[in-house]
Amino acid sequence: MWGAEPYRGTPTNLSLPLSFMYIHHTHTPSQPCLTFQQCSADMRSMQRFHQDDRGWDDIGYSFVAGSDGNIYEGRGWLQRGAHTLGHNSIGYGVSFIGDYAATLPSQHAMGLVRDQLASCAVGGGRLVANFTVQGHRQVVNTSCPGDALYNEIRGWAHYGEVKK
Template sequence: MSWLGAPLAWALLALLGLAVAKEENQMETCCGPIVPRREWNALPSRCTKKLSLPVNYVVVSHTAGSHCDTPALCRQQAQNVQHYHAQTLDWCDVAYNFLIGEDGLVYEGRGWDLMGDHASLWNNKAIGITFMGNFMERSPAPRALRAARSLLACGVALNALTPDYELKGHRDVQQTLSPGDRLYDIIREWPHYRL
C-alpha cells in the first residue's frame, strides 16, 4: 500500500463506521415492514374520528378466524376481516389499527391516528393490534410476535404511543376470550403489560 493509500483506507473505514453506526441508530427508531393499505387492496376507509396522540394504551386481540403464514394468505385474510367489518357490520373500516400476520408482517388497518372499533370504551384511548388467527390452543409464530414488538417500539419512536404505555389483552377490557389463551399468556410477559 502506498503512503497515500493507508490514510485513504483509514478515512474510508472511518466513514463506513460512521455510516454503520448511523444506520444502527436509525434501525432502533425505525418501523419494521408495514404493509400499507393499498398493497393489501383495502377498501377506502369512511372513518373520520381521530385519536389524540400519543395514546397511553394498546389493546391486543386476535381475529379468532383463519390464520395466515404467507403474504398472499395474509393479504387475503386482511381483506376478509375488513369485508366483514365494513360490509357485514357496516363499520367505517376494519376495526383495528394494525393486523399482524404469521408471515411476520404488519398490515396497516386504520393506522396510528384514526380511532378503531376494537374494544368498546377503550377505542378513543388505545391503539388496537390484532393477530390474524385463533390463538386459544396455539401460539402465534415467533416472527409474528417479533413484528408486534417492533410495531410497539415504532409507535413510541413516532410519538403515537407514550413511552410508558400500558399493554392490555382484549379480555382485560371487555368480556371476550380474545386474544386467545396462548397469546394472552405470551403478552402478559411483555414489559408494558398491565392488568
C-alpha cells in the first residue's frame, strides 16, 4: 500500500514465536509524518536507503509506525529483518518515523505499537505472551531510539533490562 519496491534476494523466514520487540526511531526522516502520503514517501525513502546505500534486501524494520495513525509493514511477521545487529532472528524491529531524542511520538502512535501491534503479535502466535520490549541501544552501541522515546518505553509493561 505504501508503494514498496520488491524484496531483493531470498528472504529468510523467522522461527516463531519470537521473544523480543526492539524499538527504534528512524532519525532520518527526522520529522514525524502526519499524512498517509508523507508516511508512504518516508517509507519509500527508507527502503531506497536500506537497499541502495546499505545493500540490504529490503527495508530493515519489521514494522514502522507513522504519526498518521498507521502501522506500515516492512519485512512483516515472517521474514527476518535487518534492524538490530545480532538479534534479528529473535525479535521484531519496530521503528517510529522521526527523531525522538528530545520529543516523543504521538500518544496515538505509541499506543498503536505498545497495545495494538503487540496484542496482534501475541494473539497471532508471532510473539510469546511474556515477550520483552527493549530499545535498540540496549543491545547495540547506538543512541537509538532517542533519549525521550527510550525513557518512555522503560515504563511499558513488557520493557525489560538486558540480562547479563
